[in-house]
Amino acid sequence: MSVPHRIAVLALDGVVALDLGTPAQVFGAARADDSAPLYAVATCTPGGLPVRSSAGFQVLPDHGLELLDSAGTVIVPGVHGGPSMLGGTVAAEVADALRAAYDRGARIMSICTGAFVLAAAGLLDGRPATTHWAHASRFRRLHPGVRLDPDVLFVDDGRVLTSAGVAAGIDLCLHVVRTDHGSAVANRAARRCVVPPWRDGGQAQYIERPVPRGTDNGTAATREWARQRLHEPVALREMAAHARMSVRTFTRHFRSETGLSPAQWLLQQRTEHARVLLETTDLSVDRIARDAGFGTTAALRQHFHARVGVSPTAYRRTFRPSSAPPSPASDDRGVVAPGGPNAPELSTATTA
The missing domain is CATH 3.40.50.880 (Class I glutamine amidotransferase (GATase) domain)
Known part of the structure; x- marks a missing residue:
């Protein structure tokens, strides 16, 4: 022995x-x-x-x-x-x-x-x-x-x-x-x-990312206005007009208050909204992509994976295990997902 x-x-x-x-x-x-x-x-x-x-x-x-x-x-x-x-x-x-x-x-x-x-x-x-x-x-x-x-x-x-x-x-x-x-x-x-x-996936799917709120005389009201319209296209010039600022001034104030550009912030908000919908509803991934403002499932999948580290369907399986995936052991592309009981052996890994 x-x-x-x-x-x-x-x-x-x-x-x-x-x-x-x-x-x-x-x-x-x-x-x-x-x-x-x-x-x-x-x-x-x-x-x-x-x-x-x-x-x-x-x-x-x-x-x-x-x-x-x-x-x-x-x-x-x-x-x-x-x-x-x-x-x-x-x-x-x-x-x-x-x-x-x-x-x-x-x-x-x-x-x-x-x-x-x-x-x-x-x-x-x-x-x-x-x-x-x-x-x-x-x-x-x-x-x-x-x-x-x-x-x-x-x-x-x-x-x-x-x-x-x-x-x-x-x-x-x-x-x-x-x-x-x-x-x-x-x-x-x-x-x-x-x-x-x-x-x-990785630890990213569990990280809390609270969004800082600005003062009343900054861009906070416009951020709240945009949050209510995540399902719609929201252009930078529309946000600036809502804040009664020029695009340049608005962008400068926005980055100062949030640490992000308006485009980055909108992407963050849409991803977080998609996370909530995946965790708390049985809506299809296609519907969530539309409701969160990504338009298509492919766009949601791309941005969600880049930010969270897993596909939307894999994320839903983690937080809503009773929700059945579209097909056994598959993600929203219909591809067999890694990490099942017969997952391939790896000699080096950075995510599990």
């Missing part, structure tokens, strides 16, 4: 409880046909001391940082607050242990805000990475040398892998199982965990 691959989960103070349990659950469910364990997962902390979790309990580990010396994979779960997030730093002993593990050939992974720890340890410099979308702005300020992509579910950059927020850690762990042992093993592990073996 082969020796199980050793995984060390490094819990730091403020560890996110779900992230902490995800590796043991997913990798523990990965079994060969003869039920032999493929992974051995253990938890450690600096000094082997208890640490607080984000869920109001303490974690009492069996190991200290020496566990990283023999692990083939090291995983850093998310942390809630703490110096590694707030100040962009990490304890020297933790940074040294992570770098030593990487230098001897271990695979290094993070879940959610665990990316802050890897970045603070210098392991993400110049690399693509991701983290929870809600912390992307802070991450960029603290670690400008990292090529952050907050839209994806995970990033596989060889021996350094990062996942997006919280449950995306499941996607990353399943991706690693799939890479190590193939789709059949990963799919069985997913079934044991009662999760999909592959999720369409």
Whole structure:
């Protein structure tokens, strides 16, 4: 019998409880046909001391940082607050242990805000990475040398892998199982965990994008006027006329108040309106394309995928699972969608 691959989960103070349990659950469910364990997962902390979790309990580990010396994979779960997030730093002993593990050939992974720890340890410099979308702005300020992509579910950059927020850690762990042992093993592990073996799209479909509202003497009234007419063509000159401004002045004020050009803002509003209709109605995609002002299904699909990362039908399946798609396992083009039970094995992925 082969020796199980050793995984060390490094819990730091403020560890996110779900992230902490995800590796043991997913990798523990990965079994060969003869039920032999493929992974051995253990938890450690600096000094082997208890640490607080984000869920109001303490974690009492069996190991200290020496566990990283023999692990083939090291995983850093998310942390809630703490110096590694707030100040962009990490304890020297933790940074040294992570770098030593990487230098001897271990695979290094993070879940959610665990990316802050890897970045603070210098392991993400110049690399693509991701983290929870809600912390992307802070991450960029603290670690400008990292090529952050907050839209994806995970990033596989060889021996350094990062996942997006919280449950995306499941996607990353399943991706690693799939890479190590193939789709059949990963799919069985997913079934044991009662999760999909592959999720369409990325983190973008969950990101909240509130639209800033301007002052009463700016373009706010015109924005509200345009929102009520998303199903109609709305020209820039019409918006400017409604605001009683020249096109140039209106565009300048509009960008100052929203951070977007009028055309970009209209596209954003139409996409958000389409999202709401997909989530809350049973209207056809063709009808939603018209009601949201895209005109055609093809235009809706193009802009929706560019902004959200999935097709309108795939998005509806995520948020309204009881709504039947046009045909089994197909998107609104009638093409078989990726990510079903027989999804192709990938060696590198940026979205799941």
